[in-house]
Amino acid sequence: xxxxxxxxxxxxxxxxxxxxxxxxxxxxxxxxxxxxxxxxxxxxxxxxxxxxxxxxxxxxxxxxxxxxxxxxxxxxxxxxxxxxxxxxxxxxxxxxxxxxxxxxxxxxxxxxxxxxxxxxxxxxxxxxxxxxxxxxxxxxxxxxxxxxxxxxxxxxxxxxxxxxxxxxxxxxxxxxxxxxxxxxxxxxxxxxxxxxxxxxxxxxxxxxxxxxxxxxxxxxxxxxxxxxxxxxxxxxxxxxxxxxxxxxxxxxxxxxxxxxxxxxxxxxxxxxxxxxxxxxxxxxxxxxxxxxxxxxxxxxxxxxxxxxxxxxxxxxxxxxxxxxxxxxxxxxxxxxxxxxxxxxxxxxxxxxxxxxxxxxxxxxxxxxxxxxxxx
Numbered sequence: 001x002x003x004x005x006x007x008x009x010x011x012x013x014x015x016x017x018x019x020x021x022x023x024x025x026x027x028x029x030x031x032x033x034x035x036x037x038x039x040x041x042x043x044x045x046x047x048x049x050x051x052x053x054x055x056x057x058x059x060x061x062x063x064x065x066x067x068x069x070x071x072x073x074x075x076x077x078x079x080x081x082x083x084x085x086x087x088x089x090x091x092x093x094x095x096x097x098x099x100x101x102x103x104x105x106x107x108x109x110x111x112x113x114x115x116x117x118x119x120x121x122x123x124x125x126x127x128x129x130x131x132x133x134x135x136x137x138x139x140x141x142x143x144x145x146x147x148x149x150x151x152x153x154x155x156x157x158x159x160x161x162x163x164x165x166x167x168x169x170x171x172x173x174x175x176x177x178x179x180x181x182x183x184x185x186x187x188x189x190x191x192x193x194x195x196x197x198x199x200x201x202x203x204x205x206x207x208x209x210x211x212x213x214x215x216x217x218x219x220x221x222x223x224x225x226x227x228x229x230x231x232x233x234x235x236x237x238x239x240x241x242x243x244x245x246x247x248x249x250x251x252x253x254x255x256x257x258x259x260x261x262x263x264x265x266x267x268x269x270x271x272x273x274x275x276x277x278x279x280x281x282x283x284x285x286x287x288x289x290x291x292x293x294x295x296x297x298x299x300x301x302x303x304x305x306x307x308x309x310x311x312x313x314x315x316x317x318x319x320x321x322x323x324x325x326x327x328x329x330x331x332x333x334x335x336x337x338x339x340x341x342x343x344x345x346x347x348x349x350x351x352x353x354x355x356x357x358x359x360x361x362x363x364x365x366x367x368x369x370x371x372x373x374x375x
Contacts, residue, residue: 003032003105005088006078008071012092013044017051022098024055030105033058035081036092037074039067069287071163072179072187079174088166089184096164100201104166113197114171117185119159124200146186153189156196160186164201178287235284236343243276244335248328261327265317269310277302280346288351301350309338 005023009016016036023034036048038061045063052059062081067073075089086108090096096118104116119125121143143161147154154160165185176191177184188194247268254264277299281289292298313334320330 002030002084003027003086003088004078004082004084005032005034005090005101006075006082007034007036007090007092008074008078009036009038009040009044009048009092010067010071011040011042011044013040013042013047015092015094016044016047019092019094019098020051020055020059022094023101024057026098026101027057033060033083035060035062035078037078037081038063039070039074068290069179072177072184075184076174076177076179079169079172082169085169086166087169090164095203097201100164100199101166103199107197107199108166108168110197112195114168114194115188116166116197116199117157117159118162118164118166118201119157119198120162120201120203121158122198122200125159126202150190153193156198157189158198160189236280236346237339239276239279239284240335240339240342242279243272244332246275247272247335248331251331252328255327261321262314262317265314265327265331266310269306269314273303273306273310276306285346285351292351298350302346305345305350306342309342313338 007019020034023032034057036059038045038048040063045061048059048061052061060081062077064074064077069076078089079087086105088101088104090098090101100118104118107113107116121140143159146160147157150160161183162185167188171192171194172188173192177187179187189196250268250271251261251264254267255261259267280302281295281298285292289295289298316334317327317330320333321327325333
């Protein structure tokens with residue numbers, strides 16, 4: 001097998017037949033397979049099976065009832081299932097033209113690269129398929145931000161945000177990847193120094209369906225970027241910073257409405273404790289949830305600890321106010337002081353793997369233990 005084409009799909013049924021037709025035409029004469037890793041909630045898997053029966057190249061379907069780590073997790077599963085050393089990743093909506101794949105294969109055949117990126121931003125490429133000027137601006141800004149945070153590893157890559165690339169599977173460490181959402185290429189390039197080649201491509205309009213890009217995906221991208229560059233503790237700090245600002249704004253607003261600073265601080269703390277837990281659950285510790293018990297138990301442990309911490313912290317406020325420190329500034333000081341303790345507690349207790357015997361521990365649990373406080 002010369003090539004495995006990995007196509008992560010989510011409700012892309014109307015695109016499947018046209019995608020396979022164009023893949024067959026573009027790769028005629030080559031030995032290749034297509035692996036769909038499908039997270040759909042509609043009839044897309046049934047459509048894939050029907051269409052696959054009518055083509056003359058191998059098509060496999062991996063349907064995930066639990067789509068762990070989103071699109072990035074789907075691609076990683078495709079890598080693990082691939083029969084080929086070289087894997088081509090592309091979306092299922094035909095915004096990545098199959099006709100460009102032969103040029104990517106020709107570039108890889110030169111032998112001096114580990115990965116070939118199809119770029120919208122190199123000479124000859126276009127981003128015309130982006131929905132509007134806002135999305136184009138966001139894409140450009142995200143690319144600049146990403147390249148500025150990884151100037152060495154992304155040197156020579158003009159489009160680290162693309163989902164259209166060809167990679168030598170032997171050149172990447174699959175076990176080191178921690179995909180979160182859409183940007184799997186960024187995850188791959190940031191984990192290991194790779195030799196990068198590029199070919200231009202014209203980002204097309206969708207063949208059918210609607211864009212899957214959402215505000216939530218944007219937040220996940222920022223979290224992924226933070227964790228890749230600075231580690232889990234910094235992502236925790238980012239969430240804590242958002243919570244601290246919210247805490248202070250709520251407290252300030254309640255004081256302006258005539259409430260005393262102590263009850264205002266209590267209400268602000270309770271609101272942000274719940275909000276911070278949800279952000280930690282779905283952003284910072286997302287990859288550790290499966291091994292750490294139920295969400296309700298994690299919430300109880302987090303809520304109880306944060307309330308004890310809040311009691312201690314708020315008890316210190318009068319002492320600081322008596323020392324002529326403004327109440328909101330005093331609250332900010334106590335929030336900063338509590339940061340490290342909160343991180344250690346959540347990493348080592350709230351999201352710790354459930355206790356199992358050493359012999360019964362699964363590889364995933366053992367790995368999770370080793371990375372609890374990873375960078």
